[in-house]
Amino acid sequence: MNDLTELRDLFADKAHPTADRLAPARTALLAEARAKRRPRAAGLRRLMLAGGLVAAMAAGVIVVQTFKPAAPASAAEVLRLAAEAASATPWPEPRDDQYLHYERIAETRSENGVPNVGPRHITGEVWESVDGSRPELWWYKPSKSRPQNREYKKLLTRCPGRGGPAYADLRGWPTDQEQLRHKLAEHGKKMVLKKDIATQIWRAGTGILGSPMPPKLQAAIFKLAATLPGIETEELKDATGKSGIAVTRVDNLGPGGAISRESFIFDKTSYVLLGGQELVPGQGRELWSITRPQITDVLPAWSTSLKPGGCV
Incomplete structure (x- = not known):
């Protein structure tokens, strides 16, 4: 009974648990579990005090709240798992003279009666030149939901000074966090005329993550x-209709300062990137998904009948 009395007194002045108070302890416990270390008693006590965990006493039984490792504690934890x-x-590193072949699906639809927006659905196959020096092949197909859409195939060159960096360029980007x-x-x-560095970083990330890049x-x-700052989690469906866990950043980049929401969508189990979403009041909702790329040496034989035209 003395032990129980001491335990009761230990937590008597501690705040009751809330999602905000539990998140740090939960994240630490998940990290400890992934590292496969056995927590020490003193360390566990510090975790409980720091996170505001409260032991409940009922009929002489101590009840401690537990967490499932599959349920991330925060948006930051989802991104760390991703x-x-x-x-x-x-991932076998491709050569500069090869192509990355993948499928990209994009969907646009109106939200809350936004005029002149969608719906449109594009399913496309892309053969992207690794170093950007050769024309890349885009094949757009009618979707099952809109079979009346026109199918077309194009060979496109990379426009100097426009568009995103080629895969070979991304190899040279730093992985050091500060750099x-x-x-x-x-x-x-180049994408947003705003002094907020966090917004510039997020927008740059959403721009280049829509194409293949080195996993590191x-x-x-x-x-x-x-x-x-400003990231949160929600459940969203990607452009294929698959439900995933999304990390969304809220910003006022919409028309007239309207709040926009830009999201990355991840598989709920593996945390592999499925795609993304942009929701802007007055402009509707845009979804995209990308499949894992395959490496190939040449374009399909039928592409020889196409003439290069336009640029990416």
Whole structure:
């Protein structure tokens, strides 16, 4: 009974648990579990005090709240798990003279009666030149939901000074967090005329993560995004209709300062990137998804009948 009395007195002046108070302890416990270390008694006590965990006494039984490792504690934790998933993915590094072949699905639809927006759905196959020196092939197909859409195939060259960096260019981007912060902020300045560095970094990330990139760089971007303010989690469906866990950043980039929401969507189990979403009042909702790329040496034989035209 003395032990129970001491335990009661220990937690008597501690605040009751809330989501905000529990999140730090939960994140620490998840990190401890992934590292496969046995927590020491003193260390566990510090975790409980720091996180505001309260032991409840009922009929002489001590009840301690537990957490499932599959349920992330915060948006930052989701991004850290996504970084781990990207780093663990086997990936043969392509040569500069090869192509990355993948499928990209995009969907646009109106929200709350927004006029002149969608709906449109595009399913496309892309053969992207690794170093950007050769024309890349885009094949757009009618979707099952809109079979009346026109199918077309194009060979497109990379426009000098426009568009995103080629895969080979991304190889040279830093993965060091501070250097990457400066690189993304510099790239983001071209996309948003705003002094907020966090917004520039997030916008740059959403811009380049829509195409294949080295897994180490993808992991580094997710780790950096986890440190940005204004991120939250929600459940969203990607452009294929698959439900995932999303990390969303809220900003006032919409028309007239309207609040916009830009999201990365991850698989709920593996935390592999599925796609993304942008929701802007007055402009509707845009969704995109990208499949894991395959490496190929040449374009399909039928592409020889196409003439290069336009640029990416």
